Amino acid sequence: MARPPNPDKSVRVYLTMPEPVHNLLAAYAHQAGRPIATVGGDILVKVMRGFEGQDTPDAAQIDTVIRALRGEPSYDEQYGPRWQWPLDVLLADSRWWRRWYPELCKLLGRKLKVPKPSRPGAGDDVVVLNTHGYGDLMEFLFPTLAGPQGAVSWRDPRYPAIAEARAGTEGTPPIAPVWEAVIRHVATALVAIEEAKTGAALILVESQLQHDWLAGLLTLLGEASPPASPKLPQKRLV
Structure with missing residues (x-):
């Protein structure tokens, strides 16, 4: 029986990152028992999924997600009211x-x-x-x-x-x-x-x-x- 087509076409992307970040990603991938490239791709996909349907994602929104992942203060905490x-x-x-x-x-x-x-x-x-x-x-x-x-x-x-x-x-x-x-x-x-x-x-x-x-x-x-x-x-x- 033929495999149903995947609605999400995959595109391969090559990324460059600082060595300390690579080491953290490698350690996380090792704990998860999955290839480092797969784990890195999953993390990026999860971040960007929230912006699907937008022709041009808002840079401020993406930055907010990244700041939250880093544990950094939100804009409200850093700058005060919007x-x-x-x-x-x-x-x-x-x-x-x-x-x-x-x-x-x-x-x-x-x-x-x-x-x-x-x-x-x-x-x-x-x-x-x-x-x-x-x-x-x-x-x-x-x-x-x-x-x-x-x-x-x-x-x-x-x-x-x-x-x-x-x-x-x-x-x-x-x-x-x-x-x-x-x-x-x-x-x-x-x-x-x-x-x-x-x-x-x-x-x-x-x-x-x-x-x-x-x-x-x-x-x-x-x-x-x-x-x-x-x-x-x-x-x-x-």
Whole structure:
């Protein structure tokens, strides 16, 4: 009877590692009674299995797994709350942004619009929505730009430099400080949503985000906010 085909095609990879690491791997393989190459491959496969289905695994996620295997402190333990992480590490966690950022957009509604140009024949205001049909706050404030290597979104560390080069106007305030401040402010909101463990807690968080948090955002953007019910941002930054 023919052997059923293996759904996972194997690819041979040759790896170079420091001798002390090789010795540890060899000792572990000896205890397991298996070839060192097989054991090494199994360890690598187990680490990477959690990222299947992603076109490009998040470097921050892989690094988190490796740090845990080493017994090193997590980013929370090393840097404090997520919104205080190094900016490149914070932005690199694509899975976290994909999971929680749409929740904030849904909470803010569908009213983010780019005002139509003040000229004859101009069309209606352009509504900036995400794929779920809700206002995309960060895309509204920091719209995707054309860079030397293609489109650059607000989550790209190169964004401020490209935005400033595109503006090319002397006396224009630098975008990097407010860009970083807004990203960290948004991260605090996402952490609050993520950590709401009950429906009642989530209701309180949502109320705070729609008022106090939004008022804080408008302060960062330099827009006035009514004390009772803050409006969504009205002006793009780029």
